[in-house]
Amino acid sequence: MTDNENSGPNTQEQKELAALRDKIDGIDTQIGELISSRAQCAQDVAEIKQRYSGDEAPNFYRPEREAQVLRKAMERNQGPLHDEEYARLFREIMSACLALENPIKVAYLGPEGTYTQQAALKHFGQSAHTVSMSAIDEVFREVASGAAHYGVVPVENSTEGVVTHTLDNFLASSVKICGEVVLRIHHHFLVSDVTHVSNITRVYSHAQSLSQCRKWLDGHFPNAERIAVNSNSEAARRLKGEWNAAAIAGEIAADLYDLTSYAQNIEDQPDNSTRFLIIGSEDVGPSNDDKTSLVVSTRNEPGALHGLLEPFHRHGIDLTRVETRPSSTGTWNYVFFIDFAGHVTDSVVQAALKDVEKNVSDLKILGSYPKGVL
Structure with missing residues (x-):
């Protein structure tokens, strides 16, 4: 075999790869120019809002608008990226552009490295300024006082309720609900x-995480003591220097504390x-695919629950969640938290709520x- 024959295939491969890389470089140039153009438009939007806002601070972040943009992005996706991955790229572009208009401050249930912080970054993007709070009450207070633009709090888990x-x-x-995010x-x-993996005698995690991984722990580390701590992030932080311990936490905590995933x-x-x-703190306009949440107090009388739910059925409104909590007004009085499909500005929703008000005390x-969306 000659030297030319031996080098031929490699030379052809290099030519084909070089052509593709040149094409990618050209596409990257176009993407960069378009991102810059979008960022300039964001600055122009900010300037217009400032000019016409008068004495009131302008609202730069519009949840309904961002949801519409992400949905349209997913509709336009032609692959090979999955819809969610495709939309996440747009999420980060919008996050960076919003930071040019006005950096957004988001309070979340901490500490740093928790799933709640992960949810905040998933919803607002990496350019948002996230601030850790030690309790759910503090997140509410931070938003109510105006110290943070938004807050992120957990409301339900598919296995723990x-x-x-x-x-x-x-x-x-x-405070008002402005959006939702579901995190796997x-x-x-x-x-x-x-x-020393073979000598692990204790496993740290939040009580719910220990419960959610019970079967795996039973099968792999049945004799290890399971120690509940305040958060998964706290569990990860404790590992440094403990040769006989492990933690259950998420990927963001692993990165934060430079840990290795022994099992995923x-x-x-x-x-x-x-x-x-x-x-x-603000009302959110319709995005054409919305939810509404409300809390109602019923009168302590026979048929109260039927009177509460019947108008939704009659008006064809889909209830997605109903939760009951004890009321502070008296023993055996209850309040109901209800989620349903639709926006409060929809005529059918207004008609249903008008009928509901006739049967409840508040x-x-x-x-x-x-x-x-994501």
């Missing part, structure tokens, strides 16, 4: 650079998900907001 503390805070707070919860079994996706239920609510609309 509703987060009652979040619901209870709505009873006394003036993947638990990882984390170890540090000094961990160890949750007992593969579809384990948590729903988070975005809370803010009704408070917590917010109408776009259904979660």
Whole structure:
């Protein structure tokens, strides 16, 4: 075989790759120019809003508009990227452009590295300024006081149920629900650079995470003590220097504390998900695919629950969640948290709520907001 014959295939491969790389470079140039043009448009929008805002601070972030943009992006996607991955690219572009208009501050239930922070970044993008709060009450107060533009709090888990503390805070707070985000919860079994896996005697995690990974732990580390801590992030932080310990936490905590995933996706239920609510101070306009949340107090009388739910059925409104909580007004009195499909500006929703008000002692609309896109 001659030298030319031996080098021929490699030379042809290099030519084909070089042509594709040149094509990619050209596409990257176009993408860069378009991103810059979009960012300039964002600055122009900010300038117009400032000019016409008068004495009031302009509202730069519009949840309904962002939801519409993301949905349209997914509709235009022709592959090979999946719709969600495609939309996430647009999410980050919008996040960076919004930061040019006005950096957005988002309070979340911390500490840093929790799933709630992951949900905040999924919804607002990496350019948002996230601030850790030590309790759900503090997130509500931070938003109500105006110290943060928005807050992110967990409201329900697909296996563990509703987060009652979040619901209870709505009873006394003036904040409104501005959005939602559903996060698929993947638990990882984390170890540090000094961990002796064969000698693990304790596993740290939040109580709910330990419960959600019970079967995996029974099968792989049945004799290890399971120690519940305040958060999965706290569990990950504890590992440094403990050669006989491991933690259950998410990927963001592993990155934050430089840990290794010994095993991934160890949750007992593969579809384990948590729903988070975005809370803010303003009403959100319709996005054409919305939810409304409200809380109602019923009179303590026979048929009260039927009187509450019947108007929704009669007007053809889809109830997506109904939760009951004890009322502070007296023993055996209850309040109902209700989610349903539709926006409060829809005529059919207005008609249903008008009928509901006839049968309840109090009704408070917590917010109408776009259904979660990502």
